[in-house]
Amino acid sequence: MAITTAVRPIPEIGSPLPRRRPRSTKKTVGRVLGYVALGLAAAGVLLPFFWMVMSSLKTNNAVFSVPIQWIPETFVWSNYVDIWQKSDMSTWLKNTMVLSLAVTALQLLTGSFAAYGFSKVRFPGRDVLFLVYVGTIAVPWQAYMIPQFILMSKLHLSNTLWSIVALQAFGAFGVFLMKQFYETVPEELSEAARIDGLSEYGIYRRIILPLSVPALASLTLLTFVNTWNDYLGPLIYLRDPNLWTIQLGLKSFVSQYNAEYALIMTGSVLSVLPIAIIFMVGQRYFVEGIATSGLKG
């Protein structure tokens, strides 16, 4: 790793000029190496995406041509028309959108509300309860998915979209993230409001909520993306093809048309596109959300 160029300040008495020259060449070498490393890393991260988008615009035979065709000879835009006829893309996208919006709304509402209780109201048992919340973040969902499935079946929720809403909307993650943020809001604000006669609910609504817009934005984006991308939840709960999300749909499309490479790539691009747009627009909030919470749901 040529990360930081070592320049030892040599305690010499000579004129400053010859001392400066080796430093600057060394610095340039370091800079160049840095850029080379950055370029390689960027290529490593982005080439698969580039290949995905380019393959989605090729004819089927051109996807695996030798040598690799980085840019298609002819752009087959019709792939993006055909996919809607060959698959239930619109149903899958609609289901996924409905689920993602519902889960995000619920998570925001209940999460920010509960976080206020954990952060701003002091009562016996509060800290233990919060520890239980945080503790379950460390328990892998895979470890309790079976009892959860039994429970959902008993509640007659499995094989309905409600199951996914229930599964995702009450996670401890939102509570944790919002509480982390509330802790940074100075208590004097709520104190002043209390003296003015505002109830705790009023303080939550009129003071804390408006102040926590950045955290709410982070939580919105993380929850939305998480629900959109979830594969395992829908895989276990949504058996009926009419209820499938884009992830389930794409997976079944891949196994059904396993030789239609170009169309598979088209479907993949379409499944990623909404997330890519959201990510581009709100990347600042993603980064902030990760920095405050240290984890994603």
Added chain:
Amino acid sequence: MATTLEARRPGSRLKWRNTMLGWSFILPNFLGFAVLTLVPVIALFYIAFTNWNAFGTADWVGLANFQRMVGDKSFLVALSNTVYYTVFHIPLTLGLSLALALLLNRKMRGVAFFRTAAFFPYVTSIVAIAVVWNMLFSPESGPINQFLTMVGVSNPPGWTTSADWSMPAVILVGTWREMGYYMLLFLAGLQTIPPELYEAARVDGASAWQRFRNITVPCLRPTTFFITVMLTIGSFKVFDLILVMTNGGPGQSTLVLSQYIYTKGFVENQLGYASSVSIVLFLICISITVVQFLVNKRSEA
């Protein structure tokens, strides 16, 4: 904190009022959380000791499930594959994400763009990623093997179609996907190190390696600890990536614990046995977290 509130008007009445108030805030989320997370976690410890198979009744069978596990070849394969994944995935991801963070912590053009780019695989769905990488790994004319042939590898590996290479392929993709995320955490950690430390070390004539070894590494310890815990739990529960990329195959070469739970529980309807495998996964994750916590505490002291 509402302590000030208490101090102003002490009394048990207030305590009661605050308790009601606090719970009123927490309850909407807690109801969902309790029913869907807490109850299943507790129920797990009952079901694991029964022979429940979805149709019949659940009879208490004591430790029979766990005895069966010891002799269950598939379970042992799943366990050792999970360890295989973990042992390579953790140091690879840790090293790469730290290297990226160090690289991006310098003032260079394009750093902001790269930070965004490196994070993108993490927000992309597993299904799309697995589909694309499966094609990239395609043994005959996939881009990766074409590249390997070009640089002189005469017999490139079969990746996901070969029992020996499927796990390395999955590990590579897992690392590729997650390194941007952990890079962000490392970057946040690096930015908390006071620059004066480096300045002072430079004046004392410390080399770049010495500065890294004696300033960066110790100052990053809390971050590294946190990341290692997250990575460990993440590696042991690895599932969807494998399910979509290889479905555990070829053969059982990429069968992992989570997938074994899934197969036993949802495909073969052996809910009791699957739950006891779940307990093993649960205990591994918890105990590793606790051990790492203790080690971290000791090295801090």
